[in-house]
Amino acid sequence: MAAKLLVVEDEPAVREMISFVLKQSDYDTLEAEDAEEARAHLAEQVPDLILMDWMLPGMSGVEFTRELKQDAATRDIPVIMLTARGEEDDKVRGLECGAEDYVTKPFSPRELAARIKAILRRVAPHATEEMVEVGGLQLDPTSYRVSVGSQEVDLGPTEFRLLHFFMTHMDKVYSRSRLLDRVWGSNVFIEERTVDVHIRRLRKALEPYGVDGLVQTVRGAGYRFSERQVAR
Amino acid sequence: MAAKLLVVEDEPAVREMISFVLKQSDYDTLEAEDAEEARAHLAEQVPDLILMDWMLPGMSGVEFTRELKQDAATRDIPVIMLTARGEEDDKVRGLECGAEDYVTKPFSPRELAARIKAILRRVAPHATEEMVEVGGLQLDPTSYRVSVGSQEVDLGPTEFRLLHFFMTHMDKVYSRSRLLDRVWGSNVFIEERTVDVHIRRLRKALEPYGVDGLVQTVRGAGYRFSERQVAR
DNA sequence: GGTGCATGTAATCAAATTGTAATAGTGGTT
DNA sequence: AACCACTATTACAATTTGATTACATGCACC
Structure with missing residues (x-):
C-alpha cells in the first residue's frame, strides 16, 4: 500500500x-x-x-x-x-x-x-498513506483499518484496496478495465467480470453499516464512488 | 533518556x-x-x-x-x-x-x-531509554525487563526488540520486510517467513498474561500492535 | 567437549482469499 | 410482452497466506 x-x-x-x-x-x-x-x-x-x-x-x-x-x-x-x-x-x-x-x-x-x-x-x-473519510466511512491506510464511527469494518485485502482507491477518487466513473489497471495493477490478466464480484463483496461488507450506497453502478460505464444518492 | x-x-x-x-x-x-x-x-x-x-x-x-x-x-x-x-x-x-x-x-x-x-x-x-507501557504491559529498555503488573514476562532478545519496536510504534501495520528492516536491521538476509516465527514466539510468551491479543495479524499486509480489539 | 538457549529455515497444516463460471435478475427497447 | 445487453449473486476450486511445529546450527558459558 x-x-x-x-x-x-x-x-x-x-x-x-x-x-x-x-x-x-x-x-x-x-x-x-x-x-x-x-x-x-x-x-x-x-x-x-x-x-x-x-x-x-x-x-x-x-x-x-x-x-x-x-x-x-x-x-x-x-x-x-x-x-x-x-x-x-x-x-x-x-x-x-x-x-x-x-x-x-x-x-x-x-x-x-x-x-x-x-x-x-x-x-x-x-499512495500517500493519509487517512480518508467519506460519509462517515473512515479508512486509515497506516493501520489498515476501516471503520464507521467506532465500529470496525472487516475487509479482505482486495476490497480494502478497492475501497481505498474509490475513496481517493470520488465521483468519477471507472470502467471495469480501468479499475483492473488501477487497483489490481497494470498488465494483469483477469476477467472483467471479476470486478463485479469484488464490488459485490465490498458492498456486502459495507451493508451492515448502511454505507453500501456509496458504491454505485453506472450502467454501461462502470462503477462510481459517491456520497450523492442515486435516484431510484 | x-x-x-x-x-x-x-x-x-x-x-x-x-x-x-x-x-x-x-x-x-x-x-x-x-x-x-x-x-x-x-x-x-x-x-x-x-x-x-x-x-x-x-x-x-x-x-x-x-x-x-x-x-x-x-x-x-x-x-x-x-x-x-x-x-x-x-x-x-x-x-x-x-x-x-x-x-x-x-x-x-x-x-x-x-x-x-x-x-x-x-x-x-x-544511554538510557524510556520505559514504555501499553495495556498493562510494561517494558523497560534499560533493565531489559518486561512485565504485566508484578509478573515478569520471559522473552528472548529478538522478541524483546520486536515487542519494544511494536510498543513504540502502535497502531500501524508493518510488513514482514519492514519489520526485518526496523527490528533486525537494514540489509539483513533473512527469510520473511522467519518473522512469523518470532511473532509466534512473542505471542506465546505474552499469552499467559492475556495480552497476546495486542499482536494482530493483518492479512496481506503484515502485523500490527494495537489495543483495539480486532473485529471478527 | 558438553549443555542450554537463541535463532533461522523448512515442512506441514489450516484458513482466508481470489478468480471463474454458472445462474438469476434488471432495466430499457422495440 | 418478448428480447437484449448488461449487472448481481452465488457456488466452487485453486491458490495464497498465515500459524505452528520440528529441526539444525551457532554461540556462550561452564
Whole structure:
C-alpha cells in the first residue's frame, strides 16, 4: 500500500541515504545505480515515482528521463531530478526533459519528503498513506483499518484496496478495465467480470453499516464512488 | 533518556539530514551552525557526543575541537569529524586534534549510525531509554525487563526488540520486510517467513498474561500492535 | 567437549482469499 | 410482452497466506 519509489543514483552512500530517508517516511524503495539497472526494475514493476540523479555513468539522468517519457508504460511516472549544487542552471533543462520537480544536493530530508508528498498527492492520492473519510466511512491506510464511527469494518485485502482507491477518487466513473489497471495493477490478466464480484463483496461488507450506497453502478460505464444518492 | 548529540555543521540541508538520521536511531539532537552557537549549547548542557564539520565559517572544526579538548568541562565528549571527499588527507590532522573518529561526506546512514553506536558504547555505556507501557504491559529498555503488573514476562532478545519496536510504534501495520528492516536491521538476509516465527514466539510468551491479543495479524499486509480489539 | 538457549529455515497444516463460471435478475427497447 | 445487453449473486476450486511445529546450527558459558 505504501508508495513505491525508485532511486536512480550511482553514488552508493547517497543512494543509501536517500533510500533511508524514504524508508523512514514509509515509502518502499527500489534502488538502481544506472539506467540499465533502472530499466530492469521498471520491467518488473512500475513505481509511483522516480528519484533520478542528474549525473549518471553511461546514459545521463536527463537522457534517461526523456526516454521514459517516450514510453507509454512509463510516461506517467513522475520524476524528481537530483542535481548537485552549482548545476542549478541546468534546472530548466531538467524540467524540459519532463521531470516534475528537481532538488539540489545536499537536500534536507524534510524538503525531499515534502516534495514527494506534494507530487504523489497530485498524481497518486491513494499512495500517500493519509487517512480518508467519506460519509462517515473512515479508512486509515497506516493501520489498515476501516471503520464507521467506532465500529470496525472487516475487509479482505482486495476490497480494502478497492475501497481505498474509490475513496481517493470520488465521483468519477471507472470502467471495469480501468479499475483492473488501477487497483489490481497494470498488465494483469483477469476477467472483467471479476470486478463485479469484488464490488459485490465490498458492498456486502459495507451493508451492515448502511454505507453500501456509496458504491454505485453506472450502467454501461462502470462503477462510481459517491456520497450523492442515486435516484431510484 | 536517549543519548544527546550535538551536530555542528553550517550547511542547513546537511545538518538537517544528519539530525534526521540520528533521530531515527533514537538519539536526541542539538544543532549549531558554527562554533559560537555550539558554545552556547555546551554552556547549557553537555551532549554525549559531537558531530563536527571539518569546515566551518569562522573558527574551523579542527580548531574548535582542539579548544574543546582543552576545557575540562568538554574534554571528555567524543567528537566525530565530518570531512568532505577529497579532504581525506586531513584525516590525520583531524585525529591529531583529538577527534575520536571521522566520516567522509557523503556518508551512508548505516555507517554513521554504526560509528556513533560504537563510540557511545565505549564512552557512555548507559544511554538510557524510556520505559514504555501499553495495556498493562510494561517494558523497560534499560533493565531489559518486561512485565504485566508484578509478573515478569520471559522473552528472548529478538522478541524483546520486536515487542519494544511494536510498543513504540502502535497502531500501524508493518510488513514482514519492514519489520526485518526496523527490528533486525537494514540489509539483513533473512527469510520473511522467519518473522512469523518470532511473532509466534512473542505471542506465546505474552499469552499467559492475556495480552497476546495486542499482536494482530493483518492479512496481506503484515502485523500490527494495537489495543483495539480486532473485529471478527 | 558438553549443555542450554537463541535463532533461522523448512515442512506441514489450516484458513482466508481470489478468480471463474454458472445462474438469476434488471432495466430499457422495440 | 418478448428480447437484449448488461449487472448481481452465488457456488466452487485453486491458490495464497498465515500459524505452528520440528529441526539444525551457532554461540556462550561452564
